[in-house]
Amino acid sequence: MKTIVAFLILIAFFTNFGKSQTTIPVYNFDQLEPLLHQRNDTVYLINFWATWCAPCRKELPDIEKIGEKYSREKFKVILVSLDMSETINSTLIPFLKKNNIRSQVIVLDDPDSNRWIDKVDSLWGGSIPATLVYRNDEKIFIEKQVDFNYLDSVLTLKFFKP
Amino acid sequence: MKKLFVFTFMIFSYLGSSAQVKVGDVAPTFNLKNVDGKMVSLDDYRSQKGVIVIFTCNHCPYAKAYEDRIIALDKQYKPKGFPVVAINPNDVSIVPEDSYENMQVRAKEKGFTFPYLYDATQAVANAYGAERTPHVFLLKKSGDKFEVAYIGAIDDNYKDASAVKTRYVEQAIEAILAGKKPEPSTTKAIGCTVKRK
Numbered sequence: 001m002k003t004i005v006a007f008l009i010l011i012a013f014f015t016n017f018g019k020s021q022t023t024i025p026v027y028n029f030d031q032l033e034p035l036l037h038q039r040n041d042t043v044y045l046i047n048f049w050a051t052w053c054a055p056c057r058k059e060l061p062d063i064e065k066i067g068e069k070y071s072r073e074k075f076k077v078i079l080v081s082l083d084m085s086e087t088i089n090s091t092l093i094p095f096l097k098k099n100n101i102r103s104q105v106i107v108l109d110d111p112d113s114n115r116w117i118d119k120v121d122s123l124w125g126g127s128i129p130a131t132l133v134y135r136n137d138e139k140i141f142i143e144k145q146v147d148f149n150y151l152d153s154v155l156t157l158k159f160f161k162p
Numbered sequence: 163m164k165k166l167f168v169f170t171f172m173i174f175s176y177l178g179s180s181a182q183v184k185v186g187d188v189a190p191t192f193n194l195k196n197v198d199g200k201m202v203s204l205d206d207y208r209s210q211k212g213v214i215v216i217f218t219c220n221h222c223p224y225a226k227a228y229e230d231r232i233i234a235l236d237k238q239y240k241p242k243g244f245p246v247v248a249i250n251p252n253d254v255s256i257v258p259e260d261s262y263e264n265m266q267v268r269a270k271e272k273g274f275t276f277p278y279l280y281d282a283t284q285a286v287a288n289a290y291g292a293e294r295t296p297h298v299f300l301l302k303k304s305g306d307k308f309e310v311a312y313i314g315a316i317d318d319n320y321k322d323a324s325a326v327k328t329r330y331v332e333q334a335i336e337a338i339l340a341g342k343k344p345e346p347s348t349t350k351a352i353g354c355t356v357k358r359k
Contacts, residue, residue, distance in 0.1 A: 052223050053354060054257070082352055084223075084321060111319040112327075117350040127294035127355040144355075 024092060026085045026107045029116035035078060035106075036120060039136055042074040043159045045151070046132040048108075048120070050082040051095045055145040056129040060099065062148040063131075066155070067103050073160055077103040082128060085109040135159055182291025182313070185347040189215075189301045189308035190289035194249065194279035195262070197269045202247065202277045204301075204308060211243030212302040212311065212338060214331060217281075217292040219250045220268045221259040222354035225295045227320050229272050232296070235316070235331060236276045244300075244335050246276040251287030252295070256357040284358050294353030298331055302338050311338055314349030 036046060047063055049056035060079075067077040083092045085107055096105060110116060117126050121141040124130055130143045133154055140154055156162060183190065193203040207213050216232060218225040236246035252260040262280045269278045281287050290299055300312035312334035317326040334344035 050223075055355060111321040111325070113320075113352045114315055114318060114330075114349040117352070124350070125293040126350045126352050128352065129355075 024081075024088050024105055024107050026088070026109050028110040029108065029119070032080065032106065032108055032110075033116075033119065036132065036134070041135065042076055043070075043133065043135040043155065045075070045077045046080060046134075047077065048080050048082060048128050048130040048132075050128060051087075051091050052083070053128050059129055059145045059147060060101065062146065062151065064101060064103060065148050066151045069152070070155060070160070075155070075160075079103050079105045081105055081107045083107060133159070182293070183289075183299070183310050185310050185313060185344075187310050189213075189299070189310050190286065192249070192279070192281075192286040192289070194281055194286060196277045196279050197262075197266045197274075198277075202279055204247075207245070207247075207308075208303075208306070210245060210303065212300065212335070213308065214239065214244055214246045214335075215290070215299040215301060216246060216248050216296055216316075217251050217287060217290070217294075217299075217356065218248050218296040219252045219257070219260045219354070220264050221252075221257050222295045224320050224351075224353045228296050228316055231316055231323055233272065233275055238332075239335055240275070242335070242339065248274070248276055248278045249281050249286060249292075250278065250295075251281040251284050251292055252357040253284065253359045254282070255359070260357070284356065287356050287358075292356050294351075294355055296351075296353060297356075300331060300334050300338075300344070312344045312347050314346075315351035318349075320351065 038044060045063070045066070049060065051057065063077060079101070081092060088107060092107070113126060117124050121132060123141055124143055127143060129145055130141070131146055133140045138158065140158065189204065191204045193201055196202045204213065214235060218228070218232065232246060232248065239245070250260055250265055254261045265278055265280060296316060298312070298314060298316055299310055301308040302311040312331065314330060316331050317329045319326045330346070330349050337344045
């Protein structure tokens, strides 16, 4: 019996190992919320997006570039995907691989969005892409497609003053 | 200094999206082409108690997830004086899937029981301040005009119709029919942006 269990565990391990090593955490809003209110000296860029959202796909490479440019600063990008959790393996992970996305990705699976949209920002109407940049109480919220120059200005002028 | 000015300007241009009508405002009128080729105007509904105006489209997964529920709403509330009018506000050059021809295809495939109008210039979406699809503006008749009575989501679960707890639009119509004010009168929901030129 023990050997069978050990064997099954081994099988499970190897099948998992052979596949993608990317695992994407799936959070409800209560689990995500602490990440929107971290109190330290890091600037967090939280981008709400989905693979099916064309303007999101368009801005993502620029967000990645920003992540690279500020990689020596206290700066962290978190991509909060609103893709349906059922499509993580079929759509999200292949998309992230294909586009070589290095930022941290979390899936937010919490359909009662009226409950939590205001908790992200009261200005948010609910459309994506939407981007929150914050450090402690300093905060900027943008409910539109962003680009490299815009984010660069926000970061240099507001958060990383020369 | 110049940099700061440019930055401030950029912030404002980003935040300066179109203003939305508010609950209690007179509903902006419209006259748009339906998938059957005929024009449909808000004035055509003067004999109704209200209209469920829904900005929606062909391509958005959230809009697709609600198609059956929009049909159900129309079937349930048209006899009670609150028919659905769906409006696609997306610019076709940005989303080819949301073209007028594709609207015709989609309406036929799904068997839409309500008009599906094309707001090609986004003039109506701008007048209402529709920000996403789907985005509901529930109108109620008030004198010889329509008044906005509820703005927001259809219900509280886009993903799973069977897991819905609160049906915001139904609840709002029932409140109006009972002579009360909808509560909540506004809700928010995740959706696709209206694709403006």
